[in-house]
Amino acid sequence: MAQFSLVSASVGLITLQNPPVNALSAVLRQGIVDAVEKALCDPKVKSVVICGQNGIFCGGADIREFGTNMRGPPLIPMIHAIESANKPMVAAIEGSALGGGLELALGCHYRIAHSQARLGLPEVTLGLLPAAGGSQRLPRLIGVPAALNLITTGRHVTAAEALQLGIVDQVTDHNTVDAAVKFSQSVAGQSLDGRRISTYPCPVQPNLDAFFEEAMLKVRQSARGAIAPVACVQAVRAAATLPYAQGMKREKELMATLFTSGQARALQYCFFAQRAVGRWSTPSGGRWDTSKPRPVHTAAVIGLGTMGRGITVALAQTGLSVVAVETQVKQLTEAKQAVSGMLERGATRRGAAPTPDRITYSENIQAVAGADLVIEAVFEDMALKEKVFRQLSDVCKPGALLCTNTSALDIDHLASQTRNPELVVGMHFFAPAHVMKLLEVVYGPRSSSQAVATAMQLGKKMGKISVAVGNCRGFVGNRMLKPYLEQAFFLLEEGATPELVDRALEDFGFPMGVFKVSDLSGLDVGWRVRKADGMVESGLSTGPSARIRQGRRYSPLGDLLCEQGRFGQKTGRGWYLYDKPGGRVSKSDPWLHSFLEEYRVQQGLVARRVDQQEVLERCLFALINEGFQILEEGIAAGPEDIDAIYVFGYGWPRHRGGPMFYAGMVGLAKVMERLDHYHQAHPDEPSLQPCSLLRRLVASGKKLHSQL
Numbered sequence: 001m002a003q004f005s006l007v008s009a010s011v012g013l014i015t016l017q018n019p020p021v022n023a024l025s026a027v028l029r030q031g032i033v034d035a036v037e038k039a040l041c042d043p044k045v046k047s048v049v050i051c052g053q054n055g056i057f058c059g060g061a062d063i064r065e066f067g068t069n070m071r072g073p074p075l076i077p078m079i080h081a082i083e084s085a086n087k088p089m090v091a092a093i094e095g096s097a098l099g100g101g102l103e104l105a106l107g108c109h110y111r112i113a114h115s116q117a118r119l120g121l122p123e124v125t126l127g128l129l130p131a132a133g134g135s136q137r138l139p140r141l142i143g144v145p146a147a148l149n150l151i152t153t154g155r156h157v158t159a160a161e162a163l164q165l166g167i168v169d170q171v172t173d174h175n176t177v178d179a180a181v182k183f184s185q186s187v188a189g190q191s192l193d194g195r196r197i198s199t200y201p202c203p204v205q206p207n208l209d210a211f212f213e214e215a216m217l218k219v220r221q222s223a224r225g226a227i228a229p230v231a232c233v234q235a236v237r238a239a240a241t242l243p244y245a246q247g248m249k250r251e252k253e254l255m256a257t258l259f260t261s262g263q264a265r266a267l268q269y270c271f272f273a274q275r276a277v278g279r280w281s282t283p284s285g286g287r288w289d290t291s292k293p294r295p296v297h298t299a300a301v302i303g304l305g306t307m308g309r310g311i312t313v314a315l316a317q318t319g320l321s322v323v324a325v326e327t328q329v330k331q332l333t334e335a336k337q338a339v340s341g342m343l344e345r346g347a348t349r350r351g352a353a354p355t356p357d358r359i360t361y362s363e364n365i366q367a368v369a370g371a372d373l374v375i376e377a378v379f380e381d382m383a384l385k386e387k388v389f390r391q392l393s394d395v396c397k398p399g400a401l402l403c404t405n406t407s408a409l410d411i412d413h414l415a416s417q418t419r420n421p422e423l424v425v426g427m428h429f430f431a432p433a434h435v436m437k438l439l440e441v442v443y444g445p446r447s448s449s450q451a452v453a454t455a456m457q458l459g460k461k462m463g464k465i466s467v468a469v470g471n472c473r474g475f476v477g478n479r480m481l482k483p484y485l486e487q488a489f490f491l492l493e494e495g496a497t498p499e500l501v502d503r504a505l506e507d508f509g510f511p512m513g514v515f516k517v518s519d520l521s522g523l524d525v526g527w528r529v530r531k532a533d534g535m536v537e538s539g540l541s542t543g544p545s546a547r548i549r550q551g552r553r554y555s556p557l558g559d560l561l562c563e564q565g566r567f568g569q570k571t572g573r574g575w576y577l578y579d580k581p582g583g584r585v586s587k588s589d590p591w592l593h594s595f596l597e598e599y600r601v602q603q604g605l606v607a608r609r610v611d612q613q614e615v616l617e618r619c620l621f622a623l624i625n626e627g628f629q630i631l632e633e634g635i636a637a638g639p640e641d642i643d644a645i646y647v648f649g650y651g652w653p654r655h656r657g658g659p660m661f662y663a664g665m666v667g668l669a670k671v672m673e674r675l676d677h678y679h680q681a682h683p684d685e686p687s688l689q690p691c692s693l694l695r696r697l698v699a700s701g702k703k704l705h706s707q708l
């Protein structure tokens, strides 16, 4: 797994061979130890180059080995042996040098990188810290602030940035191994005393205590309960304050607390779940590995409101030709400006040249005639969408894929408006569409597997995490949101405040509680949907029957706020108060608290004390229960699909692995017991009744996730 060869008569070349990413498995580590020993013992070898096969240096430790009984030589002594070598060791970095891969390179005396290479210590994203000396060597090499930034964020840097920071010694556009071999020959025989990073003093950081206090405060705020970023700060502080050997001891202690933590398991699960969703399958037998996507050269977007503009930007950034259609002239003019602005800002952020303008704008739907794929993003109104799909069916060329960005409506019904229902799928983007990572690709009973494959591939090209899901009201994400929101409303009726509910959810790790999100996205959005569903009665009637609609408990609180013109941030008032319409900083609103009190009196409800635990159990377990129902119906192919949707689209804290993984961590029996408990207290709330899949799993003692 690590091949040793002699090149250019005096250079020992060690090639890491563990496809696909040369992860440092036990076998590879043994191979490296053996190859290094061979190189050091061979008198012909004057210098050594370490590289990886297939254009990638090393993707780090083998994550699949974590949680198993790890065998083979440990990384730390292996890297130490490389650093202590008395022959120059040069890392030739192509593709990626990540985690343990970069730590291995930091053990080398020199690092040469290809200009397209990426380097980083992403351990924090897996709930760990760089514990093979990375947290101690990197600050010594590039200074405390830069190392702290890389280690606490896990971000990957380009070769150019790595050169600027001093992580690599040289960047080449040519053959990296050839460059490294030549370089190693040029330094053969020179003293290595100044090249062993572990012997460097850590660059002095002025106002050390204040610097780390501030850093810790920032990290704790953004970590939202994740423990690894905090441990990363502590490890870098050890590098800045302790001799290397003691720093290594501290690194080891900190890693020990992380390595077996539930958060690390959850984050590593997310890593694999993100990749697993690409291997989609549908109940009708469509599969990722047997369905060939159609080529897409030109894509079209219909409707240039907020979503349509974001989708246009996301498509344009992939390099496709885009036809953007908006029938209202004023909206079209505004959209052109907004899209150019977003493209420019995106390019500046990426440090790239602006995407060449390959967008054609039109007021006429006929302009999409040549498109290979069309994404409809008009107002969320079935009659309007039906009309657009009928038009598209007439206008588009044969074989063109027709997609809808609806967030809840029936894909199959839209397909029935067209001549080729097999070419219709949902592409449900999340706002802002050019930023948010998640894409739900929704297949109806008649969607062809080729149509699903095409939408999935386009999503991947746009850099999205695309999840294939079945057709039902709200698909996966929004369908699960409904019982979550419903419980939050019921809790207000029973005595909670928006502040209490939001604090519980934010302490759990969500970036925003449910009421703040509702204010941000606009209370009128849900109001419109509830009106269309016949749930809304204007004004407030009293008595228990006023709060029963369609046979189940219903809270009209959101409707009552909308009737008062309180739509959230856009009107400056919603569940919270804002300093002006469009304001973003929420304040408690005394009016809202009086309103809730009056409402309870009118309805004969007696407020009781609601605690954070009840908020979490009622809101999250109801959402999870819907997830089990979705699995049972085959709307999602597996728990990874649901978890990826929630982590990448709904702010579910990644260190808790997604709702289904979290249910497994809590214990399915406990989730069921609590749901049963709440359902007994609230028999008119069907979302609290454990679904049959959950009951069966608990009865059989089976788990949903093999990792648990």
Ligand SMILES: CCCCCC/C=C/CC(=O)SCCNC(=O)CCNC(=O)[C@H](O)C(C)(C)COP(=O)(O)OP(=O)(O)OC[C@H]1O[C@@H](n2cnc3c(N)ncnc32)[C@H](O)[C@@H]1OP(=O)(O)O
Binding pocket: 020, 021, 023, 058, 059, 060, 061, 062, 063, 064, 075, 096, 098, 099, 100, 101, 122, 123, 126, 128, 129, 130, 131, 132, 255, 259, 272, 275, 276
């Ligand atoms: C108690 C002390 C113990 C000390 C332990 C020492 C700890 C060291 C810390 C580490 O090194 S942790 C690992 C850090 N590395 C990473 O986080 C990198 C993870 N990988 C990536 O970011 C990407 O895979 C890549 C390397 C940039 C390549 O991206 P690409 O898009 O080309 O391919 P993928 O689809 O992502 O991956 C292909 C395939 O490979 C699997 N894989 C990737 N990296 C690893 C890995 N480090 N270990 C195991 N498997 C890995 C990935 O899962 C894909 O396979 P799948 O079957 O499709 O899931």
